[in-house]
Amino acid sequence: MFRPLRVFADVPSLRALLPLSLIARIHLSALPVALSFLVADWTDSYTIVGAVSGGMAVAQAVAGPVRGRVADRGSATRLLLLTGVGYAIGLVLLVAAVAVLPSWAWPVAVLISFLTGLAMPPISQISRAMWPRLAEGAKRESIYTLEATGYEIVEMGGPMLSAGVVTLVSPGAAIGMCAFLGAVGSVVLGLVMRSAGLDTTPKPAATAAGSADKPARQRTLLRDAGFTRAVLVSFFLMGSLFAVNLSVVAWGRDIGHAEAGAGLVALWSVGSALGGVVIAGRGGRSNVTLRIGLLAVGMAALALLLPPVADATPYWLLVPVMVLGGTAIAPSLAASNSRVGQVAPEDRRAEAFGWLATATTGGVALAQPLSGWLLDTFGPAVAVGCGAAMACLAAIIASTLHRPKPAEEPEPAAVSEVDTGAQG
Structure with a gap:
């Protein structure tokens, strides 16, 4: 372990x-x-x-x-x-x-x-x-996964x-x-x-020397189609997660046991932590499309167990669905964050993750009112289903992103060299 x-x-x-x-x-x-x-x-x-x-x-x-x-x-x-x-x-x-x-x-x-x-x-x-x-x-993939976990x-x-x-x-x-x-x-x-x-x-050496490429490097990162798609993945992914959180809490309140909904959300987080540890232990490069796709499957399974699709699902059945579905959360977030780091220019990564923060906040801003309306109008199953649809959309966009070949990302010869370079 x-x-x-x-x-x-x-x-x-x-x-x-x-x-x-x-x-x-x-x-x-x-x-x-x-x-x-x-x-x-x-x-x-x-x-x-x-x-x-x-x-x-x-x-x-x-x-x-x-x-x-x-x-x-x-x-x-x-x-x-x-x-x-x-x-x-x-x-x-x-x-x-x-x-x-x-x-x-x-x-x-x-x-x-x-x-x-x-x-x-x-x-x-x-x-x-x-x-x-x-x-x-x-x-690097392991670091992002450990961070998400x-x-x-x-x-x-x-x-x-x-x-x-x-x-x-x-x-x-x-x-x-x-x-x-x-x-x-x-x-x-x-x-x-x-x-x-x-x-x-x-x-970069060219930028430091004031090359002709400098004006291009000052353009907004959103003009890069690959970067914009990577950020959109996080936008829809975060929206899907908040849709499920809100829906499960509302389900618990509707049945008169608010603590039941809160408990399921906690179990979802426990599953996420477990999934993150397992993926970090396996190592290797991430498949962001597969990870988000598995998250969407877990959300769809949960939607089938909530009202109005199912009105009397026993609590003991929801528990394993939440834990198992949650195992894809941290790996999905880690893979998404890592991909943003890959497509962003080396000297603009903090700005890139600033756009990521804007996108995730926007995803929450989209999910909360939309999920609330679906909860009031149809019920938690439809709201969770909407979250699953957003996760599917995130997976589809992720599938269009360029995946670096091993030759493009060589392993450092030794960690001491990385540290020495950082000190400079």
């Missing part, structure tokens, strides 16, 4: 960077819980909760590519420091606004939330842009941590915790990157 962890021995810099990058992101899954309690207690309106949360999500989507370009052209450590501090200040201001303003002043909270989202530390995109600099080929675990732990602080102290304290974790995590990760020689992105 420890075979997937061999990549840590092969790539020494990864021992600190991967765990730190995951821990530094725990605030991302903890914040929505704390924010929901804070705003709901203040306004007694979940519509306003959605507006405040949506303001932050929109800002993240807008700022993603911009933060990526800044990271590619300058110091990632400096960017992480500035955004980490700005993010913490924004969350503190949000708690203060809720404490002193009347509930009818909620648009102020939306504005603060939007500005805070603009300062969200770009830890995910900087980390994912960094992995191809540490390893190539199968080792680890993030599934972090996503499960964040809400529990936040809910515990809300229960024991207050929603404001939980948001303060998120501010602290976001700021400290960003600063520490940035300092470790600097010590590893990964603070700045190496520039």
